[in-house]
Amino acid sequence: MSKIKLSIDSLQVEVEEGISILEASKKANIKIPTLCYHKDLFPSGACGLCVVEVEGEAGLKRACITQAKEGMKIRTNTKVVRDNRKSILELVLASHPEDCLECIRHGSCELQAMAEQMEVRKLAYDWYDRGLPIDRSSKSIVRDMNKCIGCGRCIQVCKEIQTVEAIDFQGRGSHTIVSPAVGKGMGDSVCVNCGQCIVYCPVGALYERELIDHVWEAIDNPEKEVVVQIAPAVRVALGEEFGMEPGELVIGKIYQALKILGFDKIFDTNFSADLTILEEGTEFLNRVSNGGALPLITSCSPGWIKFAETYFSDFLDNLSTAKSPQQMLGALAKTYYAEMNHKDPSKIVSVSIMPCTAKKYESERPEMNSSEFQDVDFVLTTRELARMIRQVGIDFKNLPDAKADSMLSSYTGAATIFGATGGVMEAALRTAIEVKTGKVISRIDFTEVRGIEGTKEATLDVDGLKLKVAVANGLGQARKLMNRVREARDKGEILYHFIEVMACPYGCIGGGGQPIPSDNEKKLKRIEGLYKEDRNLPLRKSHLNPEVTAVYEKYLKQPNSEKSHHLLHTHYHKRNPYQ
Secondary structure (H helix, E strand, C coil), rough: CEEEEEEEEEEEEEEEEECCCHHHHCCCCCCCCCCCCCCCCCCCCCCCCCCEEECCCCCCCEHHHECCCCCCCEEECCCHHHHHHHHHHHHHHHCCCCCCCCCCCCCCCCHHHHHCCCCCCCCCCCCCCCEEEEEEECCCCCCCCCCCCCCCCHHHHHHHHHHCCEEEEECHHHHEEEECCCCHHHCCCCCCCCCCCHHHHHCCCCCEEECCHHHHHHHCCCCCCCEEECCHHHHHHHHHCCCHHHCCCHHHHHHHHHHCCCCCECCCCCHHHHHHHHHHHHHHHHHHHHCCCCEEEEECCHHHHHHHHHHHHHHHHHECEEECCHHHHHHCCCCHHHCCCCCCCCHHEEEEECCCCHHHHHHCCCCCCCCCCCCCCCEHHHHHHHHHHHHHCHHHHCCCCCCCCCCCCCCCHHHHHCCCCCCCHHHHHHHHHHHHHCCCCCCCCHHHHCCCCCCCEEEEEEEEEEEHHHHHECCCHHHHHHHHHHHHHHHCCCCCEEEEECCCCCCHHHHHCCCCEEEEEEHHHHHHHHHHHCCCCCCCHHCHHHHHHHHHHEEEEEECCCCHHHHHHHCCCCCCCCC
């Protein structure tokens, strides 16, 4: 790529042709303030905080959307620029609630950080209370438009990356808000609860439905036994909340923290990830052998499931009937664990720690009560667990490692990589090929299905079967993939035998409940953290998990048995995309 030379605040800079003034300034180590800009999204210039002066050009230029050009002389800190930025920020603050200490984003709010950076202590404008109602209709996401700064990030990620289009700007002028169509609540819209809007919101206008108080109430109730499970992606992300590096494996510290918090039993969703492979893998092999609906499509991601129910309901028979690992463990905690330990399931409170806001919605689906109770009572995000840890003053970074409780906690490397896009597929291949061929495979790493860009495809020779698989992460990519599969099906062709879809870009490690701020660079480090644990574990195939073997021997009998189907499988239904 060709280079250009320009001047920024009298510094001579050489940068790649085609980049913005904002990006050029970063290369010169000059930090231009921004609010609407996010490096993983397409710049919109909505807020105007990044204005600069360009010699010889009229007016101020928005650095995030103005291309740097050869010979430009740019000033980022003149009085006109400073005064303009301050006025913009003061106008934003003048209609923003003055409740920082009460706000869920206190300490991680970009508006708060910008006001501190620019030393805005007193507003030049009278404060205006919008008085808008808070939308709590969703089981996963709270929408508070009193705090919205109109940056449009949430709309962009929902529309362009996820292609759900659940929200958009509604109204005009000072009455403009971000909302589902015709004034609906989030819970009454096509929102799939993925929470990507939360991750990209710079303030507290969108946040998860918090359940911390309900969990504390259960822990403090001596009549209740509170069991907890931790998802694969949490173990390489929670440390970020306490100043540790993204991707650092902290599962031992998480177990210790949960014990200190007062949970009675510590289990691990990785156990049921291995269990999922046995159930879903057996289902797949049965379909291949007996002429069932193909391709089989994974069902671990509840955001994807609702998306499929809404936009691809003609493929419901292709979705695996296997529940997600969260729901499998929840069902077993109140049946298998309760029966084997002579516990009253009505007194067991099942809690899960998830990287995903959609898991809150999933746990409350009416289909998820095969234990005759709600299988998972409360779902906390990674961020919520971090808040609980801070509430009691635990020095997380310096905690010693602990172990989980036996019975529903042992896991293999195959389970760990569930948190990364392609991980479910790779875990399934490690087991399905051995079960299909009856031979131990020496090859463990199926790198063809790893990676983050677009759709990954692979064709594998399995005992004479040319097994065609595909992996998509992010619902925009899933839509493209499924449209191709639909076109092929309408021609009488089967494009793939097995498809993995994760609702969130990069997989669960990029879930809507993960630490904020988040960007793609951090997600890549989290992914590498999962693969590192996989490489270091003694067992790397799900069917070798001894606790999974035990649950079949003692309780379920075999994968896809009648009891397995009752407890570990479910069904889905068509939704109206125009609701």
